[in-house]
Structures are given as C-alpha cells and as structure tokens.
Amino acid sequence: MRDHLFRALADPTRRKILELLAAGDRTAGELAEEFPIAFASVSHHLGVLRNAGLVAAEREGQHVRYRLNTTVFQDIARYLAKTFSGGTDA
Amino acid sequence: MRDHLFRALADPTRRKILELLAAGDRTAGELAEEFPIAFASVSHHLGVLRNAGLVAAEREGQHVRYRLNTTVFQDIARYLAKTFSGGTDA
DNA sequence: ACAATATTTAGACTGTTATCTAAACATCTC
DNA sequence: GAGATGTTTAGATAACAGTCTAAATATTGT
Secondary structure: OHHHHHHHHOOHHHHHHHHHHHOOOEEHHHHHOOOOOOHHHHHHHHHHHHHOOOEEEEEEOOEEEEEEOHHHHHHHHHHHHHHHHOOOOO | OHHHHHHHHOOHHHHHHHHHHHOOOEEHHHHHOOOOOOHHHHHHHHHHHHHOOOEEEEEEOOEEEEEEOHHHHHHHHHHHHHHHHOOOOO
C-alpha cells in the first residue's frame, strides 16, 4: 500500500506533474503539453498517480480534470518525519 | 539530486533497512541477516542508500557500521508537506 | 605472510518500467 | 450518425533495477 506511493514518487515526470497540480487543477491535455513526451505516456503516468491515490480524476465533458489529493501527502510526510527523524515537526 | 532520494525510497527492502536503522545503528552484516536475500544484494542496497545520502557508513575494524542520516528525512518531509499539502504541519 | 571473517564490486540474468505508435473509447458539434 | 477533439488502452521495444554467484578488497589474528 505504501509501496505504490513511493514507487509513484520515484519518477521525475510524475513529481513534475504533481508540482504542476499543486499550483492548481489541470486537464490531462494541459498537463501533457508541459512535457516533451507523447500524450499517451503522460496518460500512463497519470494512471500510476491515480492508482497510488495521489491524484483524483473527474471527467468534464471531453476533458478529464486532475487534482491533487493533498491528504495522502500529509500521510507520507508524517510517516517520514515520525519514523526516521523522531518527530512530526519538520 | 532529489531524484536519488525518491528512487532510493522506492524499494521496500531499502525502506526496511532504514526502519531498522531508525531503531539504532547496525553493521552491514547485522542488517543483511534480517533479509532473505544474498549479503551482496543487501550491500548493493546500502550503496544506493549511501549514494542518496540517507545513511552514513563508518568502518569499525572488520565491520562497517551504518547509521541513519536523519536530517535528510526532515528535508524530504518538509518538501512534501510544503509543496503538496500547503503547510509544514503534518 | 597466510588464513579467516566482513564487506564490496563485477558480470550475468530476469523482471519491471518508461516510452513509442496505433487503435480504441468518450464526448461534443453539426 | 459522422467527424473532430480529448483521453486512455494495447502491444512492442529498450533501458533500468534487483538479484544471484564469483571474485576482489579490507581487516584481524596467528
């Protein structure tokens, strides 16, 4: 369960996607334009992120809008801080 | 630079190693005993963790003692919390 | 210096993953 | 319903990562 999370975060393209979404929701196409790779490849990455629960997707007509699932990040941050640095505060 | 970090965290064996080290320093051999894989494989994982700056190694006679580098975890936790959930608090 | 123990490195093998193109599916407009 | 646009899925390929065995390196003790 935690495995999917860390594995999803391991790819730089996916982290960039997440950073873009942190600035505001975007559609799949808007996200794909930001990368030099094929739309299908970005779609694949979005699938991984969705599967990890890091993002949520919602169809809006022809488009699919993606948004960050912020609570999951809080969980990871808490896990890292607590388990490895002995405190919640960072 | 951040790439090495997240990539290192992506493997479950390496996270287990880190969790063991969180409970106290250990030598390479002591760590290797905890896993069903070859010593050489654990050594490889330790190399990845060292390279990512997540652990530090120090020779003690025949043994090599590993310890957690806690500050790096605080950095990651802070990055995650700040970038993706809009706050330091977790 | 030699043997024993602890650890790392090298090279090969295998499974996984990121990428591509092409095709399929979904939605909107005419 | 046909065509246009947006997105995902399928199948293939190539690079990467984890594992193994065998060999190399480092340290200690005799």
